[in-house]
Amino acid sequence: MADADVIPIGSGGRPGRGTGRRTTPSAAARALAGTPRKKSSRKAADNPGPVKEEAVPTAGVDEVGADAVPGGMDFAGFERLVRDTFGAEGERKVAEWLAFLRRRLTGEYEVDEFGYDAELTDQVLLSVLRPLAEKWFRVEVRGVENIPDTGGALIVANHSGTMPLDGLVTQLIIADHAHRPLRTLAADLVFQTPFVGELARKGGATMASNDDAERLLSRGNLVGVWPEGFKGIGKPFSERYKLQRFGRGGFVSAAMRTGVPIVPCSIVGAEEIYPLVGNIASLARLLGVPYIPITPFFPLLGPLGLIPLPSKWLIEFGEPIRTDDFPEGAADDPMLVFNVTDQVRETIQQTLYALLMQRRSVFF
Amino acid sequence: MVTGVSRDAGARCARRLAADPSIDTVIGIDVVPPRAELGRVRFVRADIRNPVIAKVIAGEGVDTVVHTGVVATPGSAGGRSSMKEINVIGTMQLLAACQKAPGVSKLVVKSSTTVYGAGPRDPAMFTEEMAPRAIHQTGLSKDAVEVEGYVRGFARRRPDVCVTTLRMANWIGPQTDSPITRYFAMPVIPTVFGFDARLQFLHESDGVEAIHHATVQDRPGTFNLAGDGILMLSQAIRRLGRPALRLPSFTAASTAVVVRRARLADFSPDQITFLTYGRAVDTARMRTEFGFEPAYTTAQAFDDFRAKLGTGAVTATARLLKGALRG
Numbered sequence: 001m002a003d004a005d006v007i008p009i010g011s012g013g014r015p016g017r018g019t020g021r022r023t024t025p026s027a028a029a030r031a032l033a034g035t036p037r038k039k040s041s042r043k044a045a046d047n048p049g050p051v052k053e054e055a056v057p058t059a060g061v062d063e064v065g066a067d068a069v070p071g072g073m074d075f076a077g078f079e080r081l082v083r084d085t086f087g088a089e090g091e092r093k094v095a096e097w098l099a100f101l102r103r104r105l106t107g108e109y110e111v112d113e114f115g116y117d118a119e120l121t122d123q124v125l126l127s128v129l130r131p132l133a134e135k136w137f138r139v140e141v142r143g144v145e146n147i148p149d150t151g152g153a154l155i156v157a158n159h160s161g162t163m164p165l166d167g168l169v170t171q172l173i174i175a176d177h178a179h180r181p182l183r184t185l186a187a188d189l190v191f192q193t194p195f196v197g198e199l200a201r202k203g204g205a206t207m208a209s210n211d212d213a214e215r216l217l218s219r220g221n222l223v224g225v226w227p228e229g230f231k232g233i234g235k236p237f238s239e240r241y242k243l244q245r246f247g248r249g250g251f252v253s254a255a256m257r258t259g260v261p262i263v264p265c266s267i268v269g270a271e272e273i274y275p276l277v278g279n280i281a282s283l284a285r286l287l288g289v290p291y292i293p294i295t296p297f298f299p300l301l302g303p304l305g306l307i308p309l310p311s312k313w314l315i316e317f318g319e320p321i322r323t324d325d326f327p328e329g330a331a332d333d334p335m336l337v338f339n340v341t342d343q344v345r346e347t348i349q350q351t352l353y354a355l356l357m358q359r360r361s362v363f364f
Numbered sequence: 365m366v367t368g369v370s371r372d373a374g375a376r377c378a379r380r381l382a383a384d385p386s387i388d389t390v391i392g393i394d395v396v397p398p399r400a401e402l403g404r405v406r407f408v409r410a411d412i413r414n415p416v417i418a419k420v421i422a423g424e425g426v427d428t429v430v431h432t433g434v435v436a437t438p439g440s441a442g443g444r445s446s447m448k449e450i451n452v453i454g455t456m457q458l459l460a461a462c463q464k465a466p467g468v469s470k471l472v473v474k475s476s477t478t479v480y481g482a483g484p485r486d487p488a489m490f491t492e493e494m495a496p497r498a499i500h501q502t503g504l505s506k507d508a509v510e511v512e513g514y515v516r517g518f519a520r521r522r523p524d525v526c527v528t529t530l531r532m533a534n535w536i537g538p539q540t541d542s543p544i545t546r547y548f549a550m551p552v553i554p555t556v557f558g559f560d561a562r563l564q565f566l567h568e569s570d571g572v573e574a575i576h577h578a579t580v581q582d583r584p585g586t587f588n589l590a591g592d593g594i595l596m597l598s599q600a601i602r603r604l605g606r607p608a609l610r611l612p613s614f615t616a617a618s619t620a621v622v623v624r625r626a627r628l629a630d631f632s633p634d635q636i637t638f639l640t641y642g643r644a645v646d647t648a649r650m651r652t653e654f655g656f657e658p659a660y661t662t663a664q665a666f667d668d669f670r671a672k673l674g675t676g677a678v679t680a681t682a683r684l685l686k687g688a689l690r691g
Contacts, residue, residue, distance in 0.1 A: 104602075105602060106602060106603065106605075107595075107598075107599040107600065107601075107602030107603035108603070109599070110593075111562075111593075111594060111595070111596050111599060112594075113488060113489055113562070113593070113594050113644050114488040114489075115488070115560075115562050115594070115596065115642075117596070188484055188485045191484040191485070191641075192484040192485075193558075194556075194557060194558020194559060194613070195558040197484065197558075197559065198558060198559055198560045201560070201562075202560070202596075206487075206488045207485065207486070207487055207488065209487055211487040211488075211489075211491075211494070212487050212488045212489075215487075215488065215489060
């Protein structure tokens with residue numbers, strides 16, 4: 001019994017009496033301490049506050065004995081608390097989160113040369129987006145089998161909705177359904193904007209240029225592009241679901257040079273999240289942005305107007321268009337590039353009309 | 365002949381070349397005598413901004429010129445105008461002297477990836493053919509662009525000379541003293557609010573090895589040199605365990621002035637944009653054509669540098685806290 005003395009917490013685990021070196025209680029003490037611990041932990045679950053104080057001395061002896069680490073008990077206590085509150089599965093999750101947090105704080109994570117931070121994207125950015133896509137927009141996905149499981153592919157989609165939420169949602173959908181990261185191509189304005197640019201790069205976006213697109217595609221990445229750009233995203237509500245010009249077809253030549261398939265993707269629902277009814281052009285020119293939107297709720301309701309309307313979304317991936325059977329140098333043939341661009345555009349436009357016919361209402 | 369040997373990088377390159385038995389004599393050139401021990405290197409005090417350099421080249425029968433004399437910091441050169449003088453006029457004089465010297469058969473120029481500038485419109489990776497999108501009108505990047513311009517002109521006029529231009533990422537390591545190492549050595553590191561730069565480093569010993577490689581082998585052309593992988597600026601600061609102070613971009617210039625007054629680090633505007641947007645270069649050609657494999661990746665080079673720097677305030681606090689918790 002002499003060994004089962006109360007070990008003060010503040011003394012680095014050393015007992016008050018004895019040699020001052022011995023931290024392991026005898027087997028008898030451990031056997032004795034074994035039973036009360038179970039009781040105390042169950043009590044702690046019912047009422048963690050006051051019970052903790054009386055449970056500390058016994059548990060202290062026990063934990064020091066078990067771990068033989070002086071001061072291991074504050075972690076042990078935390079561990080027990082976590083296990084009681086979240087259960088065994090929850091404990092593992094909390095441990096994972098702590099490990100994640102630790103890696104983030106010490107900088108021990110990998111970032112690829114585009115600045116894509118896979119860990120941050122999967123753990124944080126997509127987790128934040130998931131409820132928005134699943135609960136708010138209730139996204140319905142079709143044709144996931146058209147996304148190749150391996151190798152590079154270029155996903156071309158229509159752009160709409162004043163704010164590029166459709167890009168973020170598509171990225172989430174592909175991560176969840178095709179289990180591959182989607183690397184998006186974003187306008188240069190994105191990378192000029194503080195925070196937005198930083199997060200975009202960490203989330204896997206890069207400059208929409210042929211250099212970057214070909215580099216991503218040739219390394220077998222899934223690349224998402226919205227060739228309408230600001231013309232598509234900032235078009236008035238009256239022109240909804242009318243595809244704008246598809247840039248200069250640079251995405252087609254990038255796909256041709258790398259020989260990857262083009263997967264057309266049609267997004268219905270994003271047009272209605274922020275119905276753009278006007279544009280403060282003079283202010284937009286002053287600030288150097290393409291438009292300052294006026295929606296029925298913004299800027300009228302202030303920050304409340306920033307909440308997107310809960311429209312029902314349908315996303316359909318079409319049949320891949322192969323580009324590897326074109327002859328050598330096809331990417332430098334403008335006529336051919338324009339033809340393929342038109343083919344992709346027509347496919348998306350037709351699918352959009354079909355999806356709109358199927359949709360019962362904007363919000364359901 | 366190696367220029368710029370009174371500074372650390374030049375001295376190390378000269379020592380490395382002198383250690384190679386296949387090279388007969390190594391002549392080190394600089395305006396001020398080197399502080400470091402040069403070993404077998406013969407030091408000649410000469411100014412590359414002066415035509416006298418031609419006499420040195422002719423008199424010593426120099427066959428290979430290694431130009432490491434491009435100065436990165438205005439402070440060490442005695443002001444911005446002096447820095448420009450050394451970088452641009454010095455290179456012009458040196459190349460003029462080389463052009464007149466029939467014995468010169470090889471020129472190795474230590475350039476920098478700053479020739480690509482840094483900006484929001486940059487591609488993710490620069491290859492050697494790409495033109496810079498955003499280049500600062502002042503500072504090292506402007507100088508480096510001009511120096512490379514003169515080197516290209518020289519290569520055109522003397523096609524018999526094997527000209528190798530090495531665009532190196534920022535050197536880092538325990539012995540390097542550069543704006544970027546001083547920046548990371550600051551107790552609190554200011555960064556630009558809302559931006560996170562992608563950084564690439566080249567370990568100093570890799571840099572020296574690359575210059576040696578270019579000197580002993582015939583590999584004409586322009587090559588990007590950098591360690592594999594990248595580090596984000598925030599990630600690098602976290603690895604150092606130092607607190608970062610995120611300041612809005614419009615205060616960057618005034619912060620740089622304060623930092624310079626406090627003699628902590630020396631920033632030029634092009635370095636601020638570099639630390640805002642970052643830059644990464646493609647190093648495929650370094651392996652295929654130049655045939656060089658750096659021993660350190662970016663992260664390893666940074667770790668080596670970190671080991672010398674010691675623990676930062678955040679790590680120290682975390683340890684103290686942990687100690688306090690354990691009693």
